[in-house]
Amino acid sequence: MTAPATKPVERQLPTDEARELLALTRDLADNEVRPSAAEDEAAAEFPREVFRTLGRSGLLGLPYDEQFGGGGQPYEVYLQVIEELAAARLTVGLGLSVHTLSCHALATFGSDAQREQWLPDMIGGEQLGAYCLSEPQSGSDAAALRTRAVREGDTYVVNGTKAWITHGGVADFYSSMVRTSDDGSRGISVLLVPAGTPGLSAAAPERKMGMKGSPTAQVFFEDVHVPAERLIGEEGQGFGIAMAALDSGRLGIAACAVGVAQAALDYAVGYAKEREQFGRAIADFQGLSFLLADMATAVEAGRALYLAAARRRDAGLSFSKEAAMAKLFCTDAAMKVTTDAVQVLGGYGYTQDHPVERFMREAKVLQIVEGTNQIQRLVIGRTLTR
Template identity: 65%
Template sequence: MTVDRILPTSEAEDLLALTRELADKELAPRAAEYEAAEKYPEDIFRTLGAAGLLGLPYPEELGGGGLPYEVYLQVLEELAARWAAVAVAVSVHGLSCYALAAHGTPEQQGRWLPGMLGGGQLGAYSLSEPQAGSDAAAVTCKAEPTADGYRITGTKAWITNGGRADFYTLFARTGSDPTHGVSCFLTPGAMDGLSFGRPEDKMGLRAVPTTTAHWDGALLPHDRLIGTEGQGLSIAFGALDSGRLGIAAVAVGIAQAALDEAVAYARERTTFGRRIIDHQGLGFLIADMAAAVESARATYVDAARRRDSGRPYSRQASIAKLVATDAAMKVTTDAVQVLGGYGYTREFPVERYMREAKITQIFEGTNQIQRLVISRSLDDSTR
């Protein structure tokens, strides 16, 4: 189903049409097979990069596409409606470019950003640790200053694209202060002293690996520090506001796909001499699914427009992430119910959508963390 959208320019409309065409041709036919086989779609990312879809929200002068975040998120939604794992990887790539684009020096940006935003590379974000997920201030991975740079020692966890990425935005401890003792680094994807654990055996998003990373005294040059020492958590949280919108868009894409599948099935399936969509109980359920999808889309579009206009949007990003991912979980569960026994089988994709929706409530800050962010922001009128 093609969603009726209001886009800011004809260029944006053309881009979204191109994204749909590419996603229908390259993503949709392979998603189920690759997910079942846990096969990494490396060529897909090259195709998306060649189409210019990996650097869309960043300024053209930095090598990006120069498009509003509102448009970029709708591109992510279209990708997610065909293959959620690919869309998540693209969102994480965008997240991993944020630190350098927002806080790097002109020399650092000129050296690394063209490759990162130009489509030839894929990035990963390395903040979480086995004991430091939602509590980012509990990071223990160390970056010890040396005459030649920083020596990195420790373990990071839950890295999307882990072991496959060309670069990692890494957060490591350079001081003892819980809040101001973490710094940000841009690291190569392969170097001496860096290794990865086996991919996690996940219930969804199986085609794109999620791994641990083990830093065993790897040496990073001084110029790999992004921003200043101790600025890492501020950079990380700034990136996560944008990343939460990416996950909200992905969640809406999953929910839209589940809704489309449920509607198509309900139009064809008959019971008691009528299409099941004509039974009020089922029809109302599908109506609620549609309302949830469109409401969730509206929340991320509103937050993105705030971001694009330079207004504070942190609370709205958390609201969008909370609303959209909870909606995706509900809509995909209801889609399985609409299909009945068939929904519980792999003959239809709704069981995969349901498994994929669950993780959106967990990463980029669990939905419990989003509620905490929202409640704390209500005393701050600037948000």
């Protein structure tokens, strides 16, 4: 059984163009994504053609400059597009967020010549990106990465292994953090590596409890020769570039979490209105209606928090703390809301005949990716006491 279409969320959008983008997104979600989401996830089917459709519709480069083929939209709008897609299928919503993250280094820190040469294709729809920071021995401690890039004339020779890479093996380019010196976090640089470069390969996808349609894999660099012109920013600037990207990426994860939570809430409400016990709909029982009320409140609070952080970003204000707060709250809320949705359905919620068990499994990963929620608390605490 597939999830019903989520009820349209009442949104305050800044322009008519933004409203049209959301309407387009909902149409694509309802017609291209949601109908086959459950079956495709069960079959671990990667929705490559869906991403091409998003690109051709102008949705793969929303926050980037129109000069390079982007949408020129504020994060306030872009994140709500992610939420709509994640509500239909998390693999698609999170995939859009990861793609945007993988373009961030070039779009923000690349030279004009680099952006003119590569960015239009990256955000135009035919290419999909991956963001390579984590390694088998360095997850939360990102500055401890070991993948090495040695300069040889006009080329970097890269060796090492990246881990937990979304789109690993299916991406068209890899924004890769590599070590160019032994000077700790100041020895990290960013290389934009095209898929198909000799020596670049991926392992079989990890066997995950959720998001099975989104490949997550180790990526291997074995004497990979990358032209020096593909260095983004300066040598040693990579760690700062990576952290700046993650601040924005965490907002994408927060929006994904709210989307999943909204989908679970909508399904639970619909079920509770139809399911009868003791001669009346279970939604009429106070104990269950209170549970639904708490779920709805968490969803609305999460949405307000990520939008507040997005508006700070759009205004050019610092937003690292707010992004960490949004990622922390929204993903914890999604875990709670999806768990409660399973409870609303009772035994049926534990079966694959209804999508809430999938929502619950998918929500868990959002508490881990792009900085665990323990790391988010560390970021917030350090900001408060700095």
